[in-house]
Each structure stands twice: as C-alpha cells, then as structure tokens.
Amino acid sequence: MGGVVKRAYKYRFYPTGEQAEQLHRTFGCVRLVYNKTLEMRTRAYATQRRSISYAESSAVLTEWKRTEELAFLNDVSSVPLQQALRHLHAAYAAFFAKRARYPRFKSKRKSRASAEYTRSAFRWRDGQLTLAKMDAPLDIVWSRPLPEGVVPSTVTVSRDAAGRWFVSLLVEDPTVEALPSVDTAVGVDVGLTSLVTLSTGEKVTNPRHERADRRKLAKAQREHARKEKGSANRAKARLKVARIHARIADRRRDHLHKLSTRLVRENQTVVIEDLTVRNMLRNHRLARAISDAAWSDLRAMLEYKAAWYGRTLVTVDRWLPSSKLCADCGQLTESLPLTIRTWQCPCGATHDRDINAARNLLAAGLADR
Ligand SMILES: [Zn+2]
Numbered sequence: 001m002g003g004v005v006k007r008a009y010k011y012r013f014y015p016t017g018e019q020a021e022q023l024h025r026t027f028g029c030v031r032l033v034y035n036k037t038l039e040m041r042t043r044a045y046a047t048q049r050r051s052i053s054y055a056e057s058s059a060v061l062t063e064w065k066r067t068e069e070l071a072f073l074n075d076v077s078s079v080p081l082q083q084a085l086r087h088l089h090a091a092y093a094a095f096f097a098k099r100a101r102y103p104r105f106k107s108k109r110k111s112r113a114s115a116e117y118t119r120s121a122f123r124w125r126d127g128q129l130t131l132a133k134m135d136a137p138l139d140i141v142w143s144r145p146l147p148e149g150v151v152p153s154t155v156t157v158s159r160d161a162a163g164r165w166f167v168s169l170l171v172e173d174p175t176v177e178a179l180p181s182v183d184t185a186v187g188v189d190v191g192l193t194s195l196v197t198l199s200t201g202e203k204v205t206n207p208r209h210e211r212a213d214r215r216k217l218a219k220a221q222r223e224h225a226r227k228e229k230g231s232a233n234r235a236k237a238r239l240k241v242a243r244i245h246a247r248i249a250d251r252r253r254d255h256l257h258k259l260s261t262r263l264v265r266e267n268q269t270v271v272i273e274d275l276t277v278r279n280m281l282r283n284h285r286l287a288r289a290i291s292d293a294a295w296s297d298l299r300a301m302l303e304y305k306a307a308w309y310g311r312t313l314v315t316v317d318r319w320l321p322s323s324k325l326c327a328d329c330g331q332l333t334e335s336l337p338l339t340i341r342t343w344q345c346p347c348g349a350t351h352d353r354d355i356n357a358a359r360n361l362l363a364a365g366l367a368d369r
Contacts, residue, residue, distance in 0.1 A: 005308050006153075007173040013140040013165050022133055023157060023165075026076040027113035031106045033061060033073070034084045038103055041092070054089040061085065077132035079121035087116075114158035122155050129155065129167070140167060147173050161242035178310030185269035187362025189322065189354055190295060196259070197354035199271075199362040207255035210248065217244045252294060260301035264311050270302055271365025273322070274315040314365035326351065327359035 015023060037057050044050045061081060064070040073081065094100035121132040127146070128137035152169040159165050187199035194203040220241045227234035263270050275295055299315075306313040316322075324333045329347040336343060336353070344350045 005173055005304070006170055007304075007308075008168045008170050009144070009146055010166055010168040011140045011143055013138045013167050015138065015165055016136065019134055019136070019138065020165075022076070023115065023159070024113075026080055026115045026133075026157075027159070029073050029076045030080050030084045030115050031108065031111070031113070033064075033081045034088055035105045036064070037061075037085060037088055038105060041088070051092075054085060057085050057089070058082065075133075077117065077121050079117050079132065080115035083116040083118065112158055112160060114156055117155045117157070119153060122152075124151050129169075131155070131157070138167060146171065160246055162239065162246040163242075164246070178308075179265060181310065182266070182268050184267045185271065185362060185366060186263060186267045187271045187358040187360070187365065188263065188273075189358035189361055190273065190275065194354070195255075195294075196298075197352075197358045199355070199358040201352075201355050203354065204259060207251045209251065213244060213248050213251070217241065217248065220244055253297065256294065256298050256301060260298060260305055264302060264305040264309055267311065269312045269314060269366065269369075270306065271314045271316060271362050272299060272302065273320075273361060274317055312369075314368060316361050316364045316368065320360065320364055322357040322360040322364075323353050325356075325360050327356050327363065 091103040224237035326345040
C-alpha cells in the first residue's frame with residue numbers, strides 16, 4: 001500500500017521587477033487566449049451547433065500568433081497558453097457531463113491570475129526553479145521542504161488580489177504511507193447552522209475569528225465604497241479589502257485541511273453528499289451556509305487524502321431526502337421547513353435535523369458500497 005501519489009507543494013515567492021513584468025504579461029496572454037477561445041467555441045456552438053476540439057483550438061492559436069495584431073503572444077512562453085486551452089477543454093467536458101456550469105470569461109479584476117508550466121517550460125536544477133523566458137531562478141520561500149529527490153511535473157504561478165505571489169509544484173510524492181485500517185465510518189452533512197455535522201453527533205463550526213474577520217471585511221468594504229473613484233486612497237482601501245479576503249480564505253483552507261485530515265485518519269470510510277453546482281443553486285439557503293467553493297475544496301481534500309492513506313470516500317446523491325427520513329425507523333416525514341431544527345418522529349425518536357441527515361447519509365453510503 002502507499003506507493004506514489006501526486007501532491008502539490010505551494011510556496012510564496014518574490015519576483016524581481018523583470019520577472020513580475022514577464023509574469024503579468026503571461027497572465028494577460030493566458031486570459032486573452034482563454035477568453036478568445038471561449039468566445040469562438042460559444043459562437044461555433046450557437047451558430048453552427050458545432051463543438052470545437054482541443055486540437056482545432058490549438059491550430060487557431062498558432063494562426064493568431066502569426067497575425068500582426070496578436071504577435072505579442074509570442075513574447076511569452078507558449079506552454080501556459082496551451083495549458084489555458086486544455087483547461088478550457090476540461091471546463092467544457094465538465095459542463096457536458098453536467099458537473100459544472102458553462103465556462104465563464106476570466107475577468108482581470110475577479111479571476112485569480114495564474115499560469116501553468118509543464119516540464120518543457122521550466123528548468124529544475126539543484127532545487128532551483130527557472131521558468132521559460134526568464135534568466136534567473138525564482139526566489140522561493142521554502143516554508144516546508146520538498147521531498148528528497150523529486151522533480152516537479154507541473155508548476156503553477158499565481159498572484160492573489162492582495163498582491164502575493166505563489167508557486168505550486170506538482171510532484172510525485174513517494175513518502176505517503178497508507179494508514180493501518182480501522183473499522184469506523186462517518187457521514188458528513190453540510191450543516192445549515194454549522195459548517196458540517198457528523199453522524200457521530202458532532203457539529204464542526206466555522207474557523208475561529210471568521211465572524212470577526214467578516215465584520216472587519218464589511219467595514220473595509222464600506223470604507224472602500226466611500227473613497228473617491230480613481231483616487232490613491234481608493235486603491236489603498238481596495239488592497240485592504242483584498243488582504244482581509246485573503247486572510248479569511250487562508251484560515252478557512254487551513255481549517256478544512258485540519259478537518260479533512262482528521263476525518264480521513266479516524267475513519268476507514270467517509271460518506272459525503274454529492275452536492276453538484278446545480279443543486280447548490282436550487283437551494284440558496286444551503287448555498288449560503290457553506291459556499292460551493294468551500295464545499296468543493298473540502299471534497300477535493302477528502303478525495304486525495306483518502307487516496308493517500310488507503311481510505312474510502314463515498315458520495316451519495318443529493319436526491320436522498322436525508323433530513324426528512326427518520327434514521328431510527330425509516331419513516332419519511334412529509335414536510336420539514338428549513339426553520340425547524342429538531343423534530344419528533346411518530347416512532348418516538350427526537351432528531352436534530354442535521355445529525356439525523358448525517359446518519360442517513362452514512363447508512364446510504366455504506367449500503368451503496
Ligand atoms: Zn422514526
């Protein structure tokens with residue numbers, strides 16, 4: 001057991017002025033290629049009911065580079081541009097498989113700027129990383145060590161709204177060992193009042209400080225809105241908003257990491273709901289309790305950690321009336337408004353809505369296997 005798993009290691013780095021300029025240009029080209037291709041694919045489908053393949057979009061990119069208007073695309077590494085086409089292709093595949101919404105345009109302000117480099121577009125020597133079109137290696141802060149002797153297969157560079165630069169190295173990590181198996185299983189329900197509720201009866205709340213951070217965020221947003229458009233003070237206020245956003249996201253991620261590690265370590269089987277994007281949209285109150293981003297983060301963490309440690313993650317369809325079904329006797333209650341937190345079944349059992357749902361999820365997940 002154990003064996004080789006892919007694992008991403010993420011670090012901050014500090015680009016030189018020249019590197020920052022090259023990366024900003026690359027981000028801009030990635031966004032442009034992604035958006036132009038999305039527009040082309042949308043038009044082909046809308047007017048001719050025709051689907052454009054990855055190979056076809058790649059040929060079009062080559063043509064664009066030959067035009068005078070888009071010749072500047074040649075100034076950046078071609079690999080991140082090809083990867084943008086692959087990402088768009090994957091986004092379409094997810095859409096057609098009904099796993100995601102229709103791909104959206106990348107906005108300069110709202111989307112996270114990033115560029116992905118595969119093996120041919122970077123040099124890895126003596127633990128130093130040099131990207132294509134650059135002379136010097138990146139100044140990376142090695143906040144935790146990379147495993148001995150690994151070579152990254154993919155490198156993703158990004159910059160968040162708070163202006164911080166990150167590099168994520170995807171490596172094949174041979175160091176993870178499967179844990180000894182245990183015979184416990186747990187159901188994990190998205191709570192309406194807490195972050196998640198476990199079938200054991202435990203309710204996991206949002207990270208500490210989140211409420212205080214949200215108040216600070218609201219205040220910073222009000223201050224930002226009051227500043228005069230285009231002024232230096234407004235730019236400063238916007239950066240402050242972005243910093244608080246980044247802090248909330250970091251803490252939440254950290255919290256989800258701890259939660260997912262604990263669930264996977266303590267249980268052989270973890271059962272969760274398959275909350276697809278469409279279902280989230282249908283239930284706005286649920287969407288507010290846990291953002292779909294947080295939920296998909298948690299799910300992804302559980303997925304890869306289960307694979308690392310030799311555990312099983314089971315997903316159960318959302319159509320299961322998990323909160324209306326009595327986990328003791330199996331009777332279905334007809335209506336259960338979202339405001340009702342506890343209810344009594346004719347069989348005599350009193351249920352906390354979320355705990356009952358988590359218990360049903362667990363039972364359904366174990367039955368599915
Ligand atoms: Zn009952």
